[in-house]
Amino acid sequence: MLDINMFREHADIIRADHDKRGLSHDQIDEVIRLDNNWKKARYDADQLRRVRNEAARGIAEAKKAGNDEEMQNILAEVASLGEQIDALGVEADNLENSRDELRMKIPNILHESVPVGENEEGNTLHSKHGNKKEYPFQPKTHNELVDQNNWVDLPRAAKIAGSRFYFLKGDLARMELALQQYAVDFLTVRGYTFVQPPVMMNRTAYEGVTDLADFETVMYNVQPEGFYTIATSEHPLTAMFMDEVMEPSMLPMKMVGISPCFRREVGAHGQSDKGIWRVHQFTKVEQIIISKPEDSWELHEELLSNCLELWDSMDLHYEVVNICTGDMGTVASKKYDLEAWLPGVGTYKEVVSCSNCTDYQANRLRMRFRTPDGNESVHTLNSTAVATSRALVAIIEQNQTETGDVEVPQVLQPYMQGQKLLKSCNW
């Protein structure tokens, strides 16, 4: 959510941003109109409250002085004031709610380096990494490889849960665990604090970190308590400091989180998403930073460079793309994606997303830090380190041999008792 002062003082900046995104100015104008009406209603209510407060003080004094007649006089004067104040107060609240409901839908201001484009076609190549290996045979898809080795059981998962769930078995499951440990260790030595968050959140906290539409299409609602299962540990880790004023000495706060991630994936269908690529549950190791505004762009590059080093260390081939205006969500101001090469499928596909959300989440969550001139909103940043299911797909396809075996990346071998090849599961 953008600061209300942006609408009052710098509406031109928001309008210019909407032009870049190809959006009309209607919503901006409506927020400004509602804000003006709210200010007026509030002013009127404040004036009536003032009259009432003055009367209340008068009554208190008259009572103290034992002047009963004076007290009765004042009481008669303010008899109907309460109702008027309530009516104006309700009007002001309604205006404020409408204003903020609309304000929540207005996207973050994009960074100047974000390329302009209508959709994902407009994303620009930032850099290429690793070797695009040549295979002296026709590379198989990850789906063919996991079937051949019995590493994934989709039909039985569908039987006991539903489609897009999976059992991960044997050595592939062990490599999944190795990936988690490796990524956590990798970031811990770089000064990030390991945090395991709750995997469910209440509605209020969740509204602070996500697009409202996500409640219908992404999150599971857990009854009877009404919790929402998290779609990523970004959400609990960012909301962790909701409603708090942080000490500047705590910033930047760097965390590495791990959690299962739950996604309903409403509306997702199609052959290309078969298997474990797009699923309802996976594990993700995530980087989170809460920083002062002046540090966030440098730290955004740090998050990216952590990803590059991590993925390079596993000897994988991938590209980094700079997400364009038309492909950006509402929350991020700038976003890089890592797209790994899948030789079996023959395309690059998204495995990491690295965003600077500036003060957009912090404004909703009321997360501030202390400065000599008052409290200021912090900036929040997040980046995948590894989403294990997708990293597994990239490793399986890129490290396959002619016989359908998969080589374990060297850096993961210590987490698997030195094992160099994944063994098939025999059932």
Next chain:
RNA sequence: GCCGAGAUCGCAUAGCCCGGUAUUGCGGUGGAUUCGAAAUCCACUGUCUUUUGACGCGGGGGUUCAAAUCCCCUUCUCGGCGCCA
């Protein structure tokens, strides 16, 4: 799950019984003093606002001219009992 006690400004605290301008300490910022520092002293230190104005005592509702204070609901914390991986 049951019973009891709590939640007050960044932190810690007073006020609550008995309704009438939110107390004090710490921390922070600025200033005085100093060659400089420590110590000391002074001021400021919740939010909003076109306001010598309004709001603010976990959240929501009620009673009242007036609620931190009284009543109801709710969340969380602590203690006791129960259950439990």
